[in-house]
Every structure is written in C-alpha cells, then in structure tokens.
Amino acid sequence: MTQTVRIVTDTTATLPVEYTRAHNIEVAAQIVVFGQETFFEGKTIAFDEFLRRLKQSPELPKTAAPQLGDFVSAYNAQLEHAKTVLSIHPSSEVSGTVRSAIAAKESEFPNADIRIVDTRTVGGNLATMVVAATTWAEQGISADEIVAGLNKLIPRSRLYFVVATLENLQKGGRIGGASALIGTALQIKPILQLKDGRVEPLEKVRTHQRALERLKELVVEQCPRSADAFLCVMQADAMPLAEKIAADLSKALGFANIPIYSMSATITTHAGPGTVGVGFFV
16 A cells, blocks of 8 residues: 655664664664764664763763755655655754754755654654554554644653763753752762653652662553553663563553663763663653
C-alpha cells in the first residue's frame, strides 16, 4: 500500500537503525564536535568511539542540530514517495533541531506539505511518538489525524531521569531550572524531569541508590496500567542498571516488554554517562 505520509526524525529519537530502515524513516544526524573534529552521529562516528572520546576529553564536546542540507536531503527523499512529510523532533527548549528543520522547509520547500512537530520531549518518549506516527501512517491514517494524535500525546508525556553527575548538564548549558541545584550538588542526588520541554528538578534525595528507588516509585505511582502508557527505559552507558529498572517495573506494573532505548551521543554529552531515565504517557 502506498503511503501518503512519510516520516523524518533525527538521531535524538534513539531508534535502532534496523527499525528506521524497515519503515522508511529518514533520520537527520545530530552533530558532535571534539576540538577541531566534526562528527555526524550515526554516520561518521560509532557510539563506542564517541563514548571513549567523551570520557577522555577534558572538555565537553560541542553539539549542534542537523545541518540544513541534511534536512533538505531527507525531505527530498520522502517527497518522492509521499505528498506529506511529518518531521518529528525534540523539544526546541533543549535543541535547535526544530529551528533547523523549519529553515530547510522555508528555504527549499515553501510549497510542500512538510509539517514539523516539536514534541516537547526527548529520547525514549520522542521515539514513542515517532513509532506511533509511523504506525498510523502505515495504516493509511491522514496527516491531519496523525498530527492531532501527536498533539494529544505531547501534554501526556512524563520523563524522569537520574544522572550520575550534574556536571555535564551544567557545562553544556542544558540544565534549565535545575541550575538551582548546582550549589548543593555534593549533598543531594536529584531526580530530574523534562517539564514544558525543559530540564527541571523534581525531587532531591540523599544518595544515588535512593534516587533510583524513588524513580521507580514515581513511575509505579503515576504510570497507567495500559498499553497506551508507552512505558520505556532510557540509558547512557548504563545498560545493566537500565535492565534492572525495566525488570523491576515490568514486575510491578505487569508489562511484559518494556523497551530500553540507548541515549544518543548528543543526549549523552549533556546528561553524562551513567544516566538512566524512564518515560511514559499518562
């Protein structure tokens, strides 16, 4: 069946390449810059190599949204097969991706039906929304209905995470309202949330282990016991911990399969290795 809608996203959606290829999703590459070297995530640097460099680098690498030309190529590719393109991306409060996508549309495709969606979230919840849009498009649902469905998901999104250190968020300038925690960072371990598209503190506890336990408690308290909760776990260089969290939540909530998404290089740059998170929709 010919689709009337095709999907574009970017590497912060953390979707496996096998999935994006199988479902004809175009993925724009986020940019990571170590010193004078520029890398395109998923294309010119593997995650393991990125992680090695990140841990050895005295300074955080710089990150940037996909280049305008990357979006132009993605939109051209999708418009060959569909009359409408949905371009689904992370919160404009923490990333310039939406602005880059808009610039590409306005400069090169002023008359094309390209709809850019600021999901107000990142990581696993962004992946959930891309997968939902893809499923609906493959079912032949109209672009208007898909956008309406995504817009209903946006205010339902909940994303909580625990970082090993606040240092990366502070250095990278992505800390938002959690900046107030910096002075007491040695005494507390915060549970952070993405609220209104920004990183904000949710709760403060005394130890990392207690933060992880409280993270799970919050999810058990708030996550609906239904499939449309779209519960997922996220991790940055912390897979064993993520697997333990997923197993504990599976047992507590009765979900058979909770996907675990590996955070992208750009998200890992700012959140830091050792970060774990949980996303769902209320």
